[in-house]
Amino acid sequence: MEKLLKLALGRAEQAEVYVRTESSQSARFTNGVLKGISGSDTIGVQLRVIVDGRLGVATATSFEDREDLVKRAIESTRYGEPVKFRFPNAPAPNVKSFDPKVAEMSQEELVARGESVISRLSKLLPGVSIDGGIGNSVKTVKILNSSGFSGEYSATGFSLGVYTKSDKGFGQTGDWDESGKVFDFDDARIEEIAAKHRAADNRVTVPTGKYTVVFTPMAMWSLLLRLVAGVSGDAIAKSTSPIKEKLGEKIFDSRITVLDDPLMEYGLRSCAFDDEGVASRTKAIVENGVLKSFMFDLATAAEAGFEPTGNGFKRALFADDVEVKVSPQPTNFVLKPGDLSTEEIIRDIKEGIVVDSVMGGHTGNIVAGEFSLNIGSGFLVKDGKLVGKVMDAMVAGNIYDVFNQVLAIGSESRATRAVFYGMGYSPAVSFKDLVVACK
Amino acid sequence: MKEILRKAMTTEGYQDLRYEDVTTTTIQYTGRELKEVSVARKSGGHARALVNGGWGSYSFTTPDAARTTIEKCLGAARLVGGRSKSPLVLAKAPVVEDVIRVAPKVDPRQIPLDQKKALAEEYNSLVLANPAVQTTVTTYTEIAARKFFANNEGTYIDQEQLLAVLTIRIMTKEGNLVQRVSVALGGSPDYSLLEGHQALVEEKTRQAAALLKAEPVKAGRYTVILDPGAAGVFIHEAFGHLSEADGLADNPKLQKTMTLGSEFGLPILSVVDDPSWEGHPGSYVYDEEGVKGARTYLIREGKLVGRLHSRETAGKLGEEVTGNARAKDYSFAPVVRMSNIFIDKGETPFDEMVASVDSGLYLVGAAGGQTSGEAFTFGTQLGYKIENGKITGMVRDAVLSGNLFETLRNIVAVGNDLEMNRSGGCGKAGQILVGSGHGAPHIKILNMTIGGK
Numbered sequence: 001m002e003k004l005l006k007l008a009l010g011r012a013e014q015a016e017v018y019v020r021t022e023s024s025q026s027a028r029f030t031n032g033v034l035k036g037i038s039g040s041d042t043i044g045v046q047l048r049v050i051v052d053g054r055l056g057v058a059t060a061t062s063f064e065d066r067e068d069l070v071k072r073a074i075e076s077t078r079y080g081e082p083v084k085f086r087f088p089n090a091p092a093p094n095v096k097s098f099d100p101k102v103a104e105m106s107q108e109e110l111v112a113r114g115e116s117v118i119s120r121l122s123k124l125l126p127g128v129s130i131d132g133g134i135g136n137s138v139k140t141v142k143i144l145n146s147s148g149f150s151g152e153y154s155a156t157g158f159s160l161g162v163y164t165k166s167d168k169g170f171g172q173t174g175d176w177d178e179s180g181k182v183f184d185f186d187d188a189r190i191e192e193i194a195a196k197h198r199a200a201d202n203r204v205t206v207p208t209g210k211y212t213v214v215f216t217p218m219a220m221w222s223l224l225l226r227l228v229a230g231v232s233g234d235a236i237a238k239s240t241s242p243i244k245e246k247l248g249e250k251i252f253d254s255r256i257t258v259l260d261d262p263l264m265e266y267g268l269r270s271c272a273f274d275d276e277g278v279a280s281r282t283k284a285i286v287e288n289g290v291l292k293s294f295m296f297d298l299a300t301a302a303e304a305g306f307e308p309t310g311n312g313f314k315r316a317l318f319a320d321d322v323e324v325k326v327s328p329q330p331t332n333f334v335l336k337p338g339d340l341s342t343e344e345i346i347r348d349i350k351e352g353i354v355v356d357s358v359m360g361g362h363t364g365n366i367v368a369g370e371f372s373l374n375i376g377s378g379f380l381v382k383d384g385k386l387v388g389k390v391m392d393a394m395v396a397g398n399i400y401d402v403f404n405q406v407l408a409i410g411s412e413s414r415a416t417r418a419v420f421y422g423m424g425y426s427p428a429v430s431f432k433d434l435v436v437a438c439k
Numbered sequence: 440m441k442e443i444l445r446k447a448m449t450t451e452g453y454q455d456l457r458y459e460d461v462t463t464t465t466i467q468y469t470g471r472e473l474k475e476v477s478v479a480r481k482s483g484g485h486a487r488a489l490v491n492g493g494w495g496s497y498s499f500t501t502p503d504a505a506r507t508t509i510e511k512c513l514g515a516a517r518l519v520g521g522r523s524k525s526p527l528v529l530a531k532a533p534v535v536e537d538v539i540r541v542a543p544k545v546d547p548r549q550i551p552l553d554q555k556k557a558l559a560e561e562y563n564s565l566v567l568a569n570p571a572v573q574t575t576v577t578t579y580t581e582i583a584a585r586k587f588f589a590n591n592e593g594t595y596i597d598q599e600q601l602l603a604v605l606t607i608r609i610m611t612k613e614g615n616l617v618q619r620v621s622v623a624l625g626g627s628p629d630y631s632l633l634e635g636h637q638a639l640v641e642e643k644t645r646q647a648a649a650l651l652k653a654e655p656v657k658a659g660r661y662t663v664i665l666d667p668g669a670a671g672v673f674i675h676e677a678f679g680h681l682s683e684a685d686g687l688a689d690n691p692k693l694q695k696t697m698t699l700g701s702e703f704g705l706p707i708l709s710v711v712d713d714p715s716w717e718g719h720p721g722s723y724v725y726d727e728e729g730v731k732g733a734r735t736y737l738i739r740e741g742k743l744v745g746r747l748h749s750r751e752t753a754g755k756l757g758e759e760v761t762g763n764a765r766a767k768d769y770s771f772a773p774v775v776r777m778s779n780i781f782i783d784k785g786e787t788p789f790d791e792m793v794a795s796v797d798s799g800l801y802l803v804g805a806a807g808g809q810t811s812g813e814a815f816t817f818g819t820q821l822g823y824k825i826e827n828g829k830i831t832g833m834v835r836d837a838v839l840s841g842n843l844f845e846t847l848r849n850i851v852a853v854g855n856d857l858e859m860n861r862s863g864g865c866g867k868a869g870q871i872l873v874g875s876g877h878g879a880p881h882i883k884i885l886n887m888t889i890g891g892k
Contacts, residue, residue, distance in 0.1 A: 030689040034522050036494030037515035040770050043500055059479040061500055072478060079476035107518055169693025170812035208658055238574050242615045323479040360816040363807035368617045372838035372890040374816030394840045394890030437658035437890045
């Protein structure tokens with residue numbers, strides 16, 4: 001890395017070398033049976049240089065040809081975006097993001113843990129077809145730059161998911177979780193999955209209208225993703241965010257607090273620094289309903305006249321690769337829990353809908369806060385009880401309206417995932433008068 | 440490469456190895472700003488072993504790791520195979536040795552970067568000239584891959600794949616209202632297909648501006664006409680994923696739901712998947728298991744007649760291979776994926792279709808979708824009301840949603856104007872694939888659920 005940086009600095013004003021190594025494996029189960037083990041070992045190297053105030057980038061999968069990498073990076077500055085930032089050099093905090101138990105977990109243990117969850121669920125749901133997946137991963141990120149920063153951190157990831165099928169063979173219900181450390185689904189959680197599966201055996205439709213709607217943690221990403229888009233430095237710099245001028249103003253119900261928290265111990269996106277070497281810090285995005293902070297990378301911060309927030313990552317909604325251009329992305333995006341259990345929230349509902357998973361959360365006018373979601377797995381609640389699976393229904397609104405229609409916030413925080421990649425943590429939240437379209 | 444890959448494998452069970460060199464060129468404008476010009480080079484490999492019905496698969500970075508990676512796969516495969524209840528027999532595939540080179544009319548690899556940048560800039564400026572436009576994201580993407588494949592049955596393939604596509608996302612804004620329309624050009628190895636679409640780009644920009652004055656669609660059930668863009672995404676999301684046999688190979692209940700010969704729609708409906716149709720985003724010669732891609736009828740005249748296979752799923756179901764085992768890149772094991780899926784051309788002219796609707800919606804363009812098996816959802820870019828057989832006022836924010844089986848049966852007219860998409864992305868099993876083709880003629884669907892406020 002030092003040699004590459006030195007070589008680049010012979011021809012550039014500033015330079016940064018980024019190296020990410022990743023190793024992962026997962027076991028998958030189909031219809032209750034272990035089906036396969038797969039894994040990957042990858043390395044990605046990226047060189048960023050600044051020449052005449054313009055940024056140039058080159059990516060490779062090894063250090064084999066340093067000369068070529070430097071040449072390509074320098075060439076690309078010819079068209080590079082003009083940048084006003086300097087690569088940072090501030091000490092990074094110590095973050096607990098690496099669990100040796102995850103890193104060292106054997107194939108056998110991975111398989112045994114997966115089998116345990118599936119067999120316990122299978123006992124509660126005899127005859128039901130169950131699929132599952134379990135995986136562990138280790139990622140190491142190293143950054144060296146011309147401002148003198150030299151940093152390295154490792155983060156582990158552990159994930160577990162189970163999915164049941166209906167008598168027609170389609171997905172009926174499921175559960176998933178992800179963490180930096182090893183966890184298990186305890187018997188209460190297995191029972192919760194089984195209860196959802198049983199409730200879903202009864203298929204119901206509801207008339208189009210306004211309902212009290214509870215989003216569970218698994219579904220909350222779809223609403224939080226719209227806040228992520230609204231506070232993204234990109235939308236601020238480009239003035240596409242509807243809340244660009246609202247720092248310090250109340251935008252949500254005063255019970256809503258949202259953090260971007262990279263320092264969380266063993267969170268699914270915990271890290272010591274971002275992909276540009278900016279030291280991690282926890283910041284309130286929304287505090288008691290008041291908009292407090294946006295999320296910037298180096299370029300958008302410089303463009304919009306803010307300080308970088310440590311949110312520059314080589315990631316996008318559907319990509320997590322070294323070659324992905326840096327953009328403002330959340331770390332652990334966390335909606336702070338309230339004081340009611342999910343059970344208590346549901347118990348108080350006379351007639352409403354629990355949304356446990358959604359489809360289409362990645363589509364529509366996201367930056368404007370609008371959502372129109374197909375209820376993938378949702379339950380009709382009558383007098384505080386789940387009475388059936390809601391079929392062919394959609395729920396729609398705008399987060400800047402619905403986060404002012406909050407009825408209750410749950411006390412149990414769980415991981416939430418934006419389609420493929422974990423994005424943070426949320427409790428269940430219930431909202432008043434959401435529009436549900438059905439038959 | 441042939442010797443390196445062949446020497447790394449043994450005769451135990453089934454084994455295969457892929458190695459790829461991929462060069463991705465990206466040019467991106469955001470608004471007036473040139474955001475990115477990059478040429479990324481990646482190479483790496485992927486190994487699989489199948490022992491007693493159990494799979495082990497791992498990716499690796501340099502060719503010299505092929506041998507040790509195969510050993511790691513064998514270790515995992517033995518562990519899995521030891522627990523398997525039924526041994527798995529892969530469907531037979533011809534043993535081939537082949538070299539495939541791409542020779543488009545105009546090869547994008549021969550076009551200087553400056554010229555590509557100028558083309559992207561020209562379209563981008565054209566959009567920005569409209570005062571209603573808030574910003575744009577104009578992206579030129581070129582993916583040039585050389586892929587090697589070998590298995591321990593003797594197959595060895597060295598093939599090139601090439602794709603050049605230009606997408607323009609147009610964002611208009613008035614007050615707090617933001618609207619988006621996108622347009623894609625090219626989507627094939629031929630650079631010349633990217634040129635000369637100025638009129639289309641201007642038309643799409645005008646539509647994006649007009650959406651600011653459109654009324655939001657009201658939630659409810661409608662008779663809808665989908666344009667080829669929206670109908671193509673519909674067939675991809677709603678039906679295509681279900682025809683991928685990996686979903687049902689280990690799922691006897693779903694096999695019953697998907698019994699070949701079942702009525703899925705009216706006789707006017709036929710659906711086809713075809714990787715061998717050249718010049719589309721999902722076109723290829725050999726899939727990632729070295730099986731030649733072929734045209735597969737999925738629905739013919741309303742009846743379910745086929746599905747898409749890897750060698751594993753074809754073997755399990757006792758059907759023929761179709762060449763649909765695909766992987767995003769060397770980091771992933773291949774899974775069953777569509778190539779270019781489309782609703783085949785019908786007979787109804789568009790004007791006649793519109794005239795037949797008393798009250799409904801005409802929806803244009805797709806804005807992403809998703810499926811969970813029998814339920815599907817996708818957004819559209821813009822729409823119009825249809826009143827008394829005439830297209831009238833513009834509407835915005837229409838999102839469709841429904842049950843696959845009902846919706847297929849509710850397709851009551853299929854147009855005579857098949858059109859394929861120019862760019863497509865599709866996510867499955869954590870792999871988001873760029874090369875996904877879909878298309879359709881205009882179609883008319885009864886009783887479609889539309890979400891809205």
